[in-house]
Amino acid sequence: MRILTWNINGIRTIPQYHPWNTLKTQEAILDHLDADIICFQEMKTSRQNLSKDIATPESYASFFSFPAKKTGYSGVATYTRIVPCKAEEGLTGLLDIKPPLTGEERISPPASYPCHSPVETESDDDSGLDLKDLDSEGRALVLDFGMFVLINVYCPNDGTEAEDRIKYKMDFHRLLSERVKRLIELEKREVVVVGDLNxxxxxxxxxxxxxILKKLKLKGGGDAAVAEEAFWAEKEGRHWLREWLVEGGGPMVDVVRRQWPDRKGMFTCWNTKISARASNYGTRIDYILITAGLLPWVKAADIQPQVKGSDHCPVILDLYDELPSTEDPHTLQPTLTSNVTEVPRLSSKYWDEFSGKQRSLDTFFGQKAPMRKSANTQPSSPLSLSPSPPPSSQLSSQASSSKRKLQLSQPVPVKRKLTQSQISSSSKKAKPDPEGQRKLSSFFSKPKDPAEPIVVHDSDDNDVEDEDYRLAVKLSLSADTKTTTPSSSKSRNAWKALLAPIQxxxxxxxNEPAKELTVTKPGANKGKNFFICSRPVGPGYDKGKAERDREDVDPRYKCNFFKWSSEVKREALRKET
Incomplete structure (x- = not known):
């Protein structure tokens, strides 16, 4: 059995990439991923915008969680060929469907949900913790497969320095670890956590x-262990994750790193804005974490960097179908939900818009109802609306004269003279109302007074004039001269340089040709072109003196060269003039 997790960065972006653009349906895309349980993060859509093809692929049970307020943001989805016995949205137990889940439909007893008892925080004070708000951004789905409980999660990122979002991120982390802790300790369950932990x-x-290690060593007196501790303490998210893993005394096993303990460059996320994926300049923030009891079932675990379609790549976990090296055979299928046939009510197949309970919009534009027959006419036999077919001898003559007959059959407009009373009445109607309809002749009347010429006054402040404008004026004045002097030849060369593409x-x-890019960020410079070094980014690429110490710069990668395209153009024109 294979479990796959992937931050897709928007369900609509996948079909823009190969090979997904060759597949016509969502089910075909899921089949191509070749996994039994597929977990997506960052769906970036809403229930209202979800098509039936995406919501209910035929061969999969599908479950979704969307943000309550912000649309086109966050959101997780789980597609599974193996029918789970239970499914819930969120981590708190506060989110519910209509009608609400019964106690038998819920994954855990009330005591296992954080909403029924305090959540441990670093300050030991959760009075300001709004659990429902933590669960309102569509970040978690929990499915019970009998053998284990699967949590598909998208943790908040720490790209913003806003204090409220940093607090939200850490509160969500603690909520997640607390939910898992209670599943393990109170219910003795095995747990699989997959997704983008950021x-x-x-x-x-x-x-x-x-x-980073080199810098931290300098601060810590050269001790590598102290430097690593400083790395985890540098950001709260790292510190939380470290303590949650077995290496830090926690319950969860990072199964991919366990399979590849010394593998470098095993990254799952790249900054596509700086083309970082081409040089594998990224981070590993997507994980599959399991409890220790599932370790004997692990067959393989890895990342799939060759799969395109997002700024993240998929992560996979393969489980044995039969437990190896045991006296008594243990097979995987009976330990799962093999006897379960009914999909949990959280599934999208029960949504009104896809279950047949709610009429779709196109039903209102279906076939028109048949026209009623007149109550007075009761024909005993069908009426023929077309003449009987002519004899075969008449076909040729009818065909030759069809055009003439068609012209004769068309009505000819008849011109009638108006009486005096009709003329007077129509002239009365033609009098325009001040606020009514204008006469047709008013659209063809000449203006009463000629428009005054617009006078443009030259500005006294010559410093405001653009340098390109002054150069163009200079070139246009020199182009008016008809004599073939050296200066006119120089002017022609300057015009060629002005119209030529920028080198x-x-x-x-x-000393390599730079590449040209365009500013897309909103602001005064949006739409402007600029040149930067064409080499790829990599560890130690030159971010500039403000962000990178000179001794840390690696010249094999991108340097900090930058120049506006307009400046390059002006320099080329100056050489010609």
Whole structure:
């Protein structure tokens, strides 16, 4: 059995990439991923915008969680070929469907939900913890497969420095670990947590790990152990994840790292805005975590960086169908929900819009009802609305004269003279009302007074004029002269340079042609073009003196060359003039 997790960065982005653009349905995409349980994060859609093809693929039971307020944001989905016995949205037990889940339909007894007892926080004060708010952004789905409880989760990122979002992130982390803790300790359940945790577990999971370690060593007196501890303490998310894993005394096993303990560059997320994926300049923030009791079933675990379609890549876990190296055979299927046939009510197949309870909009535009027959006419036999077919001898003559007959059969407009009373009445009607309809002749009347010419006054402030404008004026004045002097030849060359495409400048470090990009960020410079070094980013690439110490710069990667395209153009024109 295979479990796959993937932050897809929007359900609509996948079909834009190969091979997904060759597949016509969502079910075909899921089949191509080749997994029994598929967990998506960052769906970035809403229930209202979800098509039936995506919501209810035929061969899968599908479950969704969307943010309550913000649309096109967050959201998780789980598609599974194996029918779970129970399914819930969220981690608190406060989110519910209509009619509400019964006690038998719920995964856990009331005491196992954080909403029924306090959640442990670092300050030991959860009075300000709004559990329902933590569960309102569509970040978690919990499915019970009998052998284990699967949690598909998308943790908040720490890209913003806003204090409220940092607090929200840490509160969500603690809520997640508390839910898992109670499943393990109170219910003695095995747990699988999959998804985007938005945190690095160790230095090896960060593209800048060696540089970070070097800096932290200098601060910590050269001790590597102290430097690593400083790395985890640098961000609260890292510290939380470290303590949640067995290496930090927690209950969860990072199964992919366990399979590949010393593997470098095992990243799952890249910044596509700087083309970081091409040089594998990324981080590992997507995980499959399991409890220790499932370790004997683990056959393989890995990442799939070759799968495109998002700024993340899938992570997979393969479980044995039969437990190896045991005296008594243990097979996987009976330990799962093999006897369960009914899909839990959280499934999208029960949504009104897809279950047949709610009429779709296109039913209102279906076939028109047949026209009623007149009550007065009761024909005993069908009436023929077309003449009987002519004899075969008449077909040729009818065909030759069809055009003439068609013209004769069309009505001819007849011109009638108006009486005096009709003329007077129509002239009365033609008098325009001040606020009524204008006469047709008013659209063809000449203006009473000629428009005054617009006078443009030159500004006294010549410093405001654009440099390109002054150069163009200079070129246009020189182009008016008809004489073939050296200066006119120089002017023609300047015009050619003005109209010619920009030749990319060379970066100062590598002396290689730079690449041109366009500003897409909203602001004063949006739409402007600029040149930067064409080399890929990598560990130690030059971010500039403000962000990168000179001794940490690796010249093999992108340098900090930058120049506006307009500046490159002006320099080329100056050379011609």
């Amino acid at each position: 945190a690095c577990a160790s230095l090896i999971d960060h593209c800048e790990g060696e540089i 990319p400048p060379r970066c100062l470090v590598h």
